Amino acid sequence: MNLLRQDDILFVTDSERVYDLEVQEDWQALKFTGFVNNWEYENIKAQLRKGKKDSAKMGRWSNGKPNYGYIYNRLERKLEIDEEKAKAVKLAFQMTIDGIGADNIAVKLNKLGYRTNKGKFFHSQSIVRMIRSDIYKGWIVANRLKGRNKTNGKIRPQDQWIVVKDAVKPCIIDEDTWDKANKALDKRLNPRAKMRKHGLSSLIVCGLCGRTHSVTIRSDRNNMRVIQSCRKRNPLGEKCTNGGIQYNTMMELIINNIRMKKDQIQLELEKLKDENETIDTTAIEIQSIEQQIKKVEKALQMLQLQLEEDLISVSDFKERRTIRSIELDNLQKELTKLKETSKEDKIKYKESFIEYLDHFLDNWSELDESQLNNELMSFINKTIWYHPIGNKEYREITID
Missing domain, CATH: 3.90.1750.20 (Putative Large Serine Recombinase; Chain B, Domain 2)
Known part of the structure; x- marks a missing residue:
């Protein structure tokens, strides 16, 4: 209503009554009519809810589309x-x-x-x-x-x-x-087996299909722990072809990656502390995120046009809009955080994170399985494991 009034757009009802929202009498009349209509709408909703309850008590179906079968x-x-x-x-x-x-x-x-x-x-x-x-x-x-x-x-x-x-x-x-x-x-x-927590529980993700690899103990291999091959099947039963790996080998790869990440942050910190730094990395990040925001906003506009032109169904539109809206919200939060973060804040954060990783690397082998899992999940979102069966030479790990 405010937008219509601001842009001098007339409001025409189905009875061909024309309201000019710049005219105070028309503005008030339209708001009052809206109040009455809303009151009637809520009254109808209440009657419908009562009708559904009464139908249910009588054993009649009132829950929308019936279940399969x-x-x-x-x-x-x-x-x-x-x-x-x-x-x-x-x-x-x-x-x-x-x-x-x-x-x-x-x-x-x-x-x-x-x-x-x-x-x-x-x-x-x-x-x-x-x-x-x-x-x-x-x-x-x-x-x-x-x-x-x-x-x-x-x-x-x-x-x-x-x-x-x-x-x-x-x-x-x-x-x-x-x-x-x-x-x-x-x-x-x-099952009781699902209650057991290993150090890498819920952390290893299949690089082919995105399913989480499970950890198990192989009784046929002297109770050796392994990251199982991916067990996901498509709707017709075809199995994913991502292979597994020994648990200890995977743990070694992850610890080495954490050490590399710590060294990388250390270099970033030294560069950040350098007073002669000529490249404003924050400005570059802000510019990159702003460009991403524009792309997502344009994608949302295109979705709206596709719906209006009947090029996609309402259900597809809602699903895609939800995904894009979440993406836009995350980008805007990240942009706000970047703009509010000073150089000193960045230095403190990196110093604190390095100290945290140092402490973890010095003590991880002393933690029990549950504590180790909690510590890893506190700074690792997921570990993407790519090792297609049939290609023993190729394997890749990416830690997010």
């Missing part, structure tokens, strides 16, 4: 079984009971030609959500979230949930099968 009957306001998709649901539940992991279940369904309701491949998370969903045993659970979704919403206390048992008849899975599958899933998601 069900079809919504608008006349009866009930869910009915999609027999073909229900076969995939039953198979997923049985495989979970048999102790098969969500990744392998997703691969199996994808190979059999099944796809999600959006026509995409199944992934482990979609299988986990399927097994956890109460609707497959015939229960309707409403009023669980306060907000639009699990990402932006908040889970209400359980005593506020509306739970209607036997609301869907017939249901795809009986209650006993649902319980068995969920107990089996609990065991797989909470």
